[in-house]
Amino acid sequence: MGKPYSIDLRERVQAEVESGQSRRAAARRYDVSASFAVKLADRVSRTGSAEPARQGRPAGGGKLAPHLMALLEWVEAESDITMPELAAKLKAEKDVTAHPASLSRVLLKAGLSFKKNTAGHRGRARGRAPGA
Secondary structure, three states, rough: OOOOOEEEEEEEHHHOOOOOOOOOHHHHHHOOOOOHHHHHHHHHHHHHHOOOOOOOOOEEEEEOOHHHHHHHHHHHHOOOHHHHHHHHHHHHHHOOOOHHHHHHHHHHHHHOOHHHHHHHHOOOOOOOOOOO
């Protein structure tokens, strides 16, 4: 996702439009697209501000958010459950399909950490030499 134009540039383009110049002429003067100038003028007329709109999705959404407590309870009840097993249980009990990686991200965000082996280190692929 691109970065919005600076508020300074937005205010200069809007001031040019308010002084009587066309939107396209203001766009040419400040070397921005005509679409930007048109949308900026529309935004200012609707909201009264040249501030850019917030980008991205609002936090806390997603299809797994309503099921977070159930996921946490299942992980607490069976601490060695794998992500594919958790995905299958979610599908069976809540009829919600989720990829194991999505479940992992949700659980990490909720404060759960990666599983460790009994020595307290992360698991290592077989056959690799230490430090390789």
